[in-house]
Amino acid sequence: MIAFINKNVGADDVEPLGCSILIVDDSETDRVTYRRYLESGTELGYQICDCETGEEALDLCERHCPDVILLDYLLPDTDGLQFLQELTERIGKLPPIVMLTGQGNEAIAVEAMKHGVRDYLVKGQLTPQRLINSVTNALIEQKLQTQIARQQQQRKLLASIMLKIGHSIDLAEILQAGVNGARELLGCDRTIVYKLNPDLSGTIVSESVLPQWSPALGRTIEENCFQGEHSHSIEKYLNGQTVAISNIQAAQLSACYVEMLERFQVKAILIVPILLRDISPASQPSVWGLLIAHHCKTTREWKADELNLLDEMSVQLAIAIQQAELVLDLQHTLAQQQAVEQQLRDRVIEIEQTNLRLSLATNLLEKRNQELDEFACIASHDLQAPLRGISNLADWLAKDLDDKLPAENQQQLNLIQSRVQQMNMLINGLLSYARVGRENVASVTVNISQILREVIETIEPPDDFKVRFSSHLPTLTTQSLLLKQVFANLIGNAIKYHDRTDGNVEILFKDRDYLWQFTVVDDGPGIAPEHHKKIFGIFQTLKGKDNNLGSGVGLAIVQKIVESRGGSVWVESALGQGSAFSFTWPKVL
Incomplete structure (x- = not known):
């Protein structure tokens, strides 16, 4: 059969009482009587056997111990108490025993109970129901004791397993x-x-x-x-x-x-x-x-x-x-946490190593900057002094021999003066380039329109040149001196390298999130695409309209200033189509 059983509901665990019963009595009449009494309760299904002597019963119990023993107290070869003692020695634990005697004796009954007898019955008072009840009670008691012992053993084992x-x-x-x-x-x-x-x-x-x-x-x-x-x-x-x-x-x-x-x-x-x-x-x-x-x-x-x-x-x-x-x-989480901690430790070590390399690089850069400053000072002094001497000599010769020199020699003296001025420009440009990014320039709040007016006033463009810009240019807090230097170089180049005496320069701006983009547009001769990158290199220049070369440092300085502030600079131009120099500048410095 199959049963679905709710664990909260108990189940009937009572087993049928069908069992084997051994009758030990030397009286055949009594044995027949006991058998008849027991068999009257046929629903219990007893299996009954009998013996006349104690020795015969002992041998039988050794071969197959019955579930219940009906024991006559007086046997031909022994008495009930001696039988119990010897049976205990032979098989150990006794089955339920009901003792029967011809005459009641309380002393014998007490002693029998001490030896493990479950019930003590007097033959003359015996009835079928009493015998059946005595056997049934002995069996139930035995089964309950067995069940309790088994459950105790199971509980002990269960506790051990649970542990x-x-x-x-x-x-x-x-x-x-x-x-x-x-x-x-x-x-x-x-x-x-x-x-x-x-x-x-x-x-x-x-x-x-x-x-x-x-x-x-x-x-x-x-x-x-x-x-x-x-x-x-x-x-x-x-x-x-x-x-x-x-x-x-x-x-x-x-x-x-x-x-x-x-x-x-x-x-x-x-x-x-x-x-x-x-x-x-x-x-x-x-x-x-x-x-x-x-x-x-x-x-x-x-x-x-x-x-x-x-x-x-x-x-x-x-x-x-x-x-x-x-x-x-938890172990998985701990492993992940330990992995993260290890990554953090590795990252800390990496940062420390990076900081160490950065510190070494910073120290080296400071040393190189110091050497560059010293070189710039030496170059300024050692190169400009001979140049001043050459310029003075050329000037003296021009004044002393003003009326005596042929035109060709006069032109050569003018060429010397021009080359001296060009050399001075190169030296000053080199000094300016070396100092970019290392000056301690304070930030101020200024409007771009004000910066452009000051730059244009300094440059003094020719009267036929028009420099235009919007009246609604942004106001920002920045290092205005550096921004002014950028605009001065770009506007100055637009005028210097224009191919006409009249021209137009326009300054445009555009908002690009956290940057401003400024563009200086001219209508000059333009720049061939192959020169777009080259012109930002140091000492790279184009001829101006007066055929005087610039220092070749201006755009290099512009690029260095803009990139040191996190911006970028580029040119869009073609020959004959003017030029548009653009750069980006952070809104906040």
Whole structure:
């Protein structure tokens, strides 16, 4: 049969009282009487045998100890107390014994009770019901004592198993301890833990099995055999029900389910769900898996205490599984945290190394800047002094020989003066380029229109040149001196390198999020595309309209100033189409 049993409802565990009874009495009449009395209660199903002497009874008990002994106190070869003593020596634990005597004797009755006799009856007062009641009570008492002893042993074993389960955090060890303990508790042939999927398919993840039966560990059950009237649905397990099948052939199971169980040689099966619950008491449990007991030798009637034991085992397994999974989660989280901490430590070391390299590079840069300053000062002094001498000599010669020099020589003296001025421009440009980015220039709030007016006033463009800009240019807090230097170079170049005496220069602006973009547009001769990058190099210049070369440092200084402030500079131009020099400048410095 198959039974779905709610774990909160007890089951009848009373076994039939059918048993074997041994009558030891030298009176054949008494033996016949006792037999007739006992057989009058045929529903109890007694199996009765008898002996005339104590020795005959002792030999019989050694071969097969009966469930109850009816013992006459006076026997031909011994008395009842001596018989009890010798029987104890031969078989150890005595079965329930009912002693009968011809005459009542309280002293004998007390002594018999000390030797383990369950009841003491006087033959002359004996009735069928009294004898049946005495035997029945002795059997029930014996069964209760046996059951209590078995339950005590089971509880002791269960406590030991739970202790093993509770002390482990390894899921595989927990499950193995559970199935080993469950098989020992139930005395069955196989116990398994079946890890369940929502559709009831799953895998056998742990097993304890006797050697003569086929192992099932690792087997995956995918057949959809859980259909029909006796289906093992998830809902039944969620309600805490167990499934007890004493005989799979008589349980009205589906054919494929019976076939599956037969592959594992199962004849009787007991199934208890392993339910996991969240911390919240209102949450619904989830079925993690099934704790299953197989009996393979024969069919088996599962007892209520066996169901309770397996159910308690499943509860402890559920707690241990949740703890193990929590520990795994914590270990995983800890491993991730340790990995992050290690990455942070590596990053700190990397930053420290970078800072060290940066410090060395900064020290080296300061040293190079100091050397550059010293070189610039030396170059300024050592180069400009001879240039001043050459310029003075050329000037003196021009004045002293003003009327005597031929025109050709006069032109050569003018050329010397021009070359001296060009050299001075190169030296001053080199000094300016070397100082870019190293001056401590304060930030002030200024309108771009004001900067442009000051620049144009300084440059003094020819009267025929028009420099235009919007009256709504932005106001910003910045290093205005450097921005003024950028505008001065770009506007000055637009005028200096224009191919006409009249021309137009326009300053445009555009908002680009955290940057302003300024563009200086002219209508001059333009610049060929192949020179667009070249002109930003130091000492690279184009001829002006007066054929005097510039220092070749102006655009290099512009680029250095703009990029040191986080901006960029570029040109858009073509021959004969003018030029548009653009640069970006941060809104806040």
